[in-house]
């Protein structure tokens with residue numbers, strides 16, 4: 001059996017950053033397992049710029065951002081196995097993985113970091129009636145076709161869902177000569193970053209239709225068109241508003257789901273809202289010695305935040321390995337969302353946390369001048385108004401370490417958003 | 420004269436407010452969280468520019484496409500013209516990270532550079 005101090009599952013930006021941090025803090029034997037042929041994760045296909053402004057202070061493309069971490073990892077003695085798929089995590093932190101060279105491997109790890117990223121919500125999750133014509137795909141799949149494999153999936157395009165990947169693809173397809181007819185969004189607001197609406201749609205005069213959805217697809221072998229309709233406040237199509245749009249491609253950008261089959265099978269507790277593991281401030285899951293970071297934990301819009309979170313997980317794992325924290329069950333104070341706050345990560349804070357803790361959250365709705373408060377019983381730890389809060393953008397507040405020391409440990413920390 | 424816009428220089432997307440005189444000269448910018456926001460507002464009112472990112476076909480590499488970007492933002496109106504020039508290109512591997520692929524594309528004074536190695 002192979003033995004490592006730390007096994008990192010997933011070689012995207014999250015896994016790379018977590019491994020690097022653990023190495024920097026002196027963890028000896030580290031192994032990264034990646035199922036794809038190269039490191040870098042989803043960033044390899046995100047060729048647009050906008051990455052790294054917070055982390056590096058410059059605007060990089062996805063591959064450039066990943067490249068810096070890959071080069072840094074190559075300078076260390078961190079071991080890497082690509083083309084390697086992790087299939088199971090057994091009790092005692094044993095990782096089961098397979099590849100063509102080593103066959104089936106059993107790897108014993110003191111600590112494990114989960115960094116498997118997320119995948120796109122597929123068509124099946126949407127239940128649009130119509131034929132199984134070709135030409136219906138997720139925006140991320142289309143992104144891979146165009147940017148990595150180098151072929152155009154269609155000429156006349158409708159995009160359903162205004163998530164960032166859909167917006168980025170609207171521009172990408174237009175630049176490559178396709179006609180993007182429109183982006184339809186079920187909700188009355190866009191799920192993407194405002195900057196992407198401006199530079200991907202407004203710049204190219206692509207209409208964004210809010211409160212609108214695709215109710216039917218047409219075509220037998222190849223998609224020939226879609227029927228769209230406006231929806232009411234209950235998101236039900238309004239009769240009489242149907243409209244036929246001719247197109248050969250329908251791209252779906254309707255959300256991301258953390259890739260947590262492994263996590264679930266390992267018996268790790270999952271937060272039903274984030275779809276990721278329940279973690280503490282070190283990103284430790286309900287199974288001691290198993291940590292999670294990046295999109296497998298919560299869907300991030302900015303890779304810079306993924307990197308930050310992964311450093312936290314790498315640090316947590318290093319501490320666990322070095323101080324044998326496994327002999328100690330931390331006492332947790334739960335962190336709960338309330339009002340307009342949909343979820344908070346981490347879901348628990350150790351009562352003896354020894355540094356400031358950032359609480360990341362998303363709101364349910366769009367709030368103009370919404371107030372964010374963080375309380376513990378009657379104590380107000382934070383209270384501030386923000387000019388704009390939207391579900392598409394992750395927010396965070398910092399709880400100071402001196403405040404954590406003073407917390408009433410019998411009461412939860414409440415993160416509340418009000419209009 | 421007042422003009423509202425969203426700064427797109429980074430994903431924070433700060434709402435900017437620009438004060439201009441009759442000739443279109445920018446007098447003041449507010450709402451920005453950093454210096455780049457101010458520059459963006461001035462550019463957007465005088466000469467709107469954008470980064471262009473795309474791919475170029477490569478022969479003999481592990482993958483068929485190399486991602487590229489403009490070394491600096493280019494005038495918004497020149498995007499399609501630049502795409503036409505880029506799409507006529509084909510390269511041979513190996514290509515280094517940051518290698519200049521096209522010098523001074525469409526007389527913009529900006530280069531097209533590789534954003535990965537292949």
Ligand SMILES: Cc1cc2nc3c(=O)[nH]c(=O)nc-3n(C[C@H](O)[C@H](O)[C@H](O)COP(=O)(O)OP(=O)(O)OC[C@H]3O[C@@H](n4cnc5c(N)ncnc54)[C@H](O)[C@@H]3O)c2cc1C
Nearest residue numbers: 010012013014035041042086116117140294295301302303
């Ligand atoms: C299509 C798409 C486009 C995106 N575009 C942007 C964008 O433009 N800007 C932005 O900031 N963010 C974007 N994101 C979000 C982006 O995913 C994150 O910013 C960042 O890439 C997340 O990093 P990660 O390491 O958590 O996940 P990923 O980059 O997804 O990396 C996860 C890695 O784990 C590997 N893996 C998964 N399961 C296993 C297993 N069982 N065994 C071994 N390896 C495994 C995968 O192969 C992958 O390499 C996009 C996401 C998607 C899905």
Ligand code: SF4
Nearest residue numbers: 426429432433452456
């Ligand atoms: S003003 Fe600065 S922080 Fe705000 S969006 Fe522009 S670049 Fe980003």
